[in-house]
Amino acid sequence: MSLRRIEKLTAAAHAEGFDCIAVMPGANMVYLTGLHFHLMERPTLALIPAEGGRPALVLGTLEATKPAAGPAPIDWQLFTFADGSDPVLAYDAAAQALNLAGKRIGVEALTMRVKELRLLEAAAPGARIEGADHIFSRLRMVKDEAEIAAMRRAVQITEDALHRVLDSFTVGMTEKEVAAELLINLLKGGAEQLPFEPIVVAGPNSALPHATPGDRPVQRGDLLLFDFGVTVDGYASDITRTFAVGDIDAELKQVYDLVLKANTVGRQTAGPGVSGQAIDRAARKVIVDGGYGEWFTHRTGHGLGMDGHEPPYVVEGNTVPFEPGNVVTIEPGIYLSGRGGVRIEDDVVITADGAESLTTFPRELMTIG
Numbered sequence: 001m002s003l004r005r006i007e008k009l010t011a012a013a014h015a016e017g018f019d020c021i022a023v024m025p026g027a028n029m030v031y032l033t034g035l036h037f038h039l040m041e042r043p044t045l046a047l048i049p050a051e052g053g054r055p056a057l058v059l060g061t062l063e064a065t066k067p068a069a070g071p072a073p074i075d076w077q078l079f080t081f082a083d084g085s086d087p088v089l090a091y092d093a094a095a096q097a098l099n100l101a102g103k104r105i106g107v108e109a110l111t112m113r114v115k116e117l118r119l120l121e122a123a124a125p126g127a128r129i130e131g132a133d134h135i136f137s138r139l140r141m142v143k144d145e146a147e148i149a150a151m152r153r154a155v156q157i158t159e160d161a162l163h164r165v166l167d168s169f170t171v172g173m174t175e176k177e178v179a180a181e182l183l184i185n186l187l188k189g190g191a192e193q194l195p196f197e198p199i200v201v202a203g204p205n206s207a208l209p210h211a212t213p214g215d216r217p218v219q220r221g222d223l224l225l226f227d228f229g230v231t232v233d234g235y236a237s238d239i240t241r242t243f244a245v246g247d248i249d250a251e252l253k254q255v256y257d258l259v260l261k262a263n264t265v266g267r268q269t270a271g272p273g274v275s276g277q278a279i280d281r282a283a284r285k286v287i288v289d290g291g292y293g294e295w296f297t298h299r300t301g302h303g304l305g306m307d308g309h310e311p312p313y314v315v316e317g318n319t320v321p322f323e324p325g326n327v328v329t330i331e332p333g334i335y336l337s338g339r340g341g342v343r344i345e346d347d348v349v350i351t352a353d354g355a356e357s358l359t360t361f362p363r364e365l366m367t368i369g
Contacts, residue, residue, distance in 0.1 A: 002032055002033050002071065002072030003073070005031060006032055009021060012135045012139070013106055016132075018050050018105065018106040018130075018132060019049065019050055019051070019105065020047055020048065020100055021106045021107075021132055022046070022047055022107045022112070022120060022129075023047075024039070024044075024108055024111050024112055025044050027305075027310075029046060030234055030306065031136075031140060032046075033046065033070060033074060034072050035066065035067060039113075042059070042060035042087070043091075043115050044057075044058065044063075045058045045059075045119075049098055055074065055076060056078075056098055057077070057078055058079045058091055059078070060082070060083065061080045061083070062083070064080050077097055079091070079097075087119060088119060088122065088123070091120065095120070095123035095124040096123075100123070100124035100127055101124050102124075102126040102127060103124065103128070105124065105129045106132025108132070108133055109132075109133050117129070137311040137312075141326055142323060142324070143305060144325065148327070150232050150233035150235035151236070151304070151349075153190075153232045154191075155237040155347060155358045157189040157191055157230050157232065157237070158229055158230055158239050158359075159359065159360070160185075161182060161188075162226060162361060163361075165181050165185055166366075169368055171220055171246070172217050172218065172219075174213075174216060174217050175202055175205065175214050175215070176214065178213070178224075182198055182228060183198065186228070186230050189230075190232065191230035191231070192233070193231045194228070195229050195230070195231050195237075195238065195307070195308035196228075198213070198227070199226070199228065199240075200224075201213060202216065202222040202225070202245065203216065204340060206340045206341040207335040207337050207338065207340055208341070209343070218369070220245055221248055222340065223243070223244065223245070223248060223256075224243045224245050225240065225243075225342070225343060226239075226242075227239070227343065229308060236307070236308050237304075237358075238345065239361060240345030241361055242256065242342045242344065242365075243365075243368050244365055244366070244368070245367075245368060245369045246369055247367075248340075252339070252340055255292065255342050257365075258286065258290040258334060259287070259333060259343065260344055260363055260364070261290075262286040262287050262296075262332035263331070263363065265282050265283055266280075266301070266314070267346060267355060267357055269282040269283070270355035271322070271351075271354045272321070272323055272353075273321045274321065274322055275318060275319045275321055275322065276312055276313050276319075277319050279328075279330070280300040280301075283300045283330065284300065297335060299313060299314055301314030301315075301328050301330045301331050301345075302315075302328065303326070303329075304328060314328050314329070314330065323350060324351055326349070327347060327349045327350070328348055330346050331345030346358075346363075347359045
């Protein structure tokens with residue numbers, strides 16, 4: 001699998017006039033090579049020539065045996081540096097082996113660190129270093145059956161954990177305590193890691209779309225919002241559900257119903273040939289027509305896969321038609337400052353004849369506590 005992916009990468013890079021693609025530790029390196037490296041003080045970088053030939057991997061000596069034990073039979077040229085030594089010599093040797101001076105090198109603009117960038121610039125004098133994120137995006141946006149199967153497993157773990165947390169929830173628990181229960185259940189359920197820190201917030205804190213759990217006790221009359229996911233076999237889930245803690249006031253109930261309708265319309269609009277912009281407009285129209293447009297402050301969704309946020313985006317301006325295998329979130333929300341917020345998020349895979357929601361946790365308003 002990795003070799004085929006590398007072949008697709010080099011073909012796309014060559015077609016766009018790149019001589020080499022530099023890949024940092026992270027999702028793209030795992031996708032292409034199956035190799036996992038920590039992003040740390042040892043500057044690790046893969047250099048993949050666009051016209052074939054042996055790729056180079058610059059890494060610390062302590063990890064020099066990892067590539068040979070990796071899942072893909074890649075014929076690496078290894079350039080290593082020992083702890084305490086300057087990695088510049090290894091980078092110079094790799095650049096010389098690939099003849100990178102004066103060449104056009106594509107990098108991951110969103111993840112390339114200054115440290116690796118400066119080493120690469122010094123090792124390849126005169127090189128033109130440009131962003132190539134769009135090439136990786138095109139490769140990764142269409143998921144195959146194995147990738148979607150991994151995401152189904154991730155969704156199952158998230159939903160099972162949420163059911164268990166709700167069963168154990170009691171009014172008066174702090175946001176941090178509820179978040180801790182969620183984390184324990186995710187790990188017990190088989191989560192390999194988390195694509196992002198869970199958001200578990202209540203009352204006025206739920207009106208902050210990216211709030212962090214705090215010491216505030218969850219009270220009757222609150223909205224309690226969960227936004228979280230897990231990673232399984234390298235692929236993520238991402239779900240948001242909002243609950244009523246006891247009785248909530250009439251306007252918060254109205255807001256919930258409006259967000260639920262927008263979520264439904266967004267999922268129903270999604271399908272092959274439909275753009276992210278069209279889905280965003282359809283979901284947003286529901287909230288605007290309901291009189292709460294100014295309180296829907298973010299895009300309707302984002303792509304999902306090896307990263308918690310990746311292309312394609314469900315947002316105004318994205319006019320590229322979706323195709324089968326794209327996986328996106330549909331997550332409209334309304335946030336009333338100082339009172340509470342509602343977001344309902346589902347993970348949706350585009351199919352040949354429509355869209356399927358991988359998340360199936362009930363969307364209707366549930367009262368807990």
